[in-house]
Amino acid sequence: MSAVPADLTRHHGPDKDPADEGPLLSVDGLVVEYPGKRRKEPFRALKGVSLTIGAGETLGLVGESGSGKTTLGRAILGLAPVTHGTITFRGRGISHLGKRERRALGEDIQVVFQDPYTSLNPALTIDDILTEPLLVTGVSGRDARARVRELLDQVRLPADAGARLPREFSGGQRQRIAIARALSRSPRLIVCDEPVSALDLSNQARVLDLLVEIQERTSVAYLFVTHDLSVVRHISHRVAVMYHGEIVETGTAASVTGQPQHPYTQRLLLAAPVPHPARQAERRAARRELTARESASMKAGSA
Numbered sequence: 001m002s003a004v005p006a007d008l009t010r011h012h013g014p015d016k017d018p019a020d021e022g023p024l025l026s027v028d029g030l031v032v033e034y035p036g037k038r039r040k041e042p043f044r045a046l047k048g049v050s051l052t053i054g055a056g057e058t059l060g061l062v063g064e065s066g067s068g069k070t071t072l073g074r075a076i077l078g079l080a081p082v083t084h085g086t087i088t089f090r091g092r093g094i095s096h097l098g099k100r101e102r103r104a105l106g107e108d109i110q111v112v113f114q115d116p117y118t119s120l121n122p123a124l125t126i127d128d129i130l131t132e133p134l135l136v137t138g139v140s141g142r143d144a145r146a147r148v149r150e151l152l153d154q155v156r157l158p159a160d161a162g163a164r165l166p167r168e169f170s171g172g173q174r175q176r177i178a179i180a181r182a183l184s185r186s187p188r189l190i191v192c193d194e195p196v197s198a199l200d201l202s203n204q205a206r207v208l209d210l211l212v213e214i215q216e217r218t219s220v221a222y223l224f225v226t227h228d229l230s231v232v233r234h235i236s237h238r239v240a241v242m243y244h245g246e247i248v249e250t251g252t253a254a255s256v257t258g259q260p261q262h263p264y265t266q267r268l269l270l271a272a273p274v275p276h277p278a279r280q281a282e283r284r285a286a287r288r289e290l291t292a293r294e295s296a297s298m299k300a301g302s303a
């Protein structure tokens, strides 16, 4: 069940669209394999992943490096090869769309990448970066310019920012421009792939607050990929934990980070740094205990 209040699940006005009845996105038994190098077996990066995201909901996706988080986001965006399983968006299968259908879906599903330094075209002004996705869909130049002013205001940048180039902005400001670009066509879902991990702590907090505020206003949903548990706690309604290409635990942000069930989630929590040396020592002791318990149960299993 979604942790999002019922009034947040409305989208784009009071008329009910049958496509909005179920979850916004469902992923069922998703398998993604990358071709093996030099005729080796293909590498299975996702091994049957299932999850749902409701309208207006943030699902935090955590897991260590290489667990498959980015691959899942890329599969939803049509950028990773789906071997088995289905991805359904507003009731429609989207795992194997043609180029034109995928482009049309760009209106509803957008992405914000980790690195605000490489994700914006350095040769274009901010106005051009933000108008481009609108002009390709036939919006008039005048309407696109008006929308750009609205977007800059939404991400707290001055209207004259439009005439400048990406290099004239800080990392946090660039990430806000990338968010404005993702919002330009009013999507229902944004895949946020580590959007704050390249930023310093104060910019992280500003960008996270901005994402929450935008969600409250527009009911956009986020798949929020991160390896940082404090970030996931701050932003998510629910959290899914990935480990070696599988989802090993899903629950509300409070339950997954408060009473983790899976040993990997317990380990992930114990690995998160805490400022106080005494708490750090407690964590080290808890990690040792967990390792001892795991090796005892492995020995019992192999006996």
Ligand SMILES: Nc1ncnc2c1ncn2[C@@H]1O[C@H](COP(=O)(O)OP(=O)(O)OP(=O)(O)O)[C@@H](O)[C@H]1O
Pocket (backbone or CB within 6 Å): 034, 035, 043, 045, 063, 064, 065, 066, 067, 068, 069, 070, 071, 072, 227
């Ligand atoms: N294009 C590719 N070709 C082959 N293997 C790939 C490709 N992309 C990813 N992989 C492999 O798939 C696995 C999952 O990678 P993925 O980037 O999805 O993990 P991740 O959890 O997002 O990691 P990180 O937090 O480091 O970004 C890794 O073992 C990776 O090496």
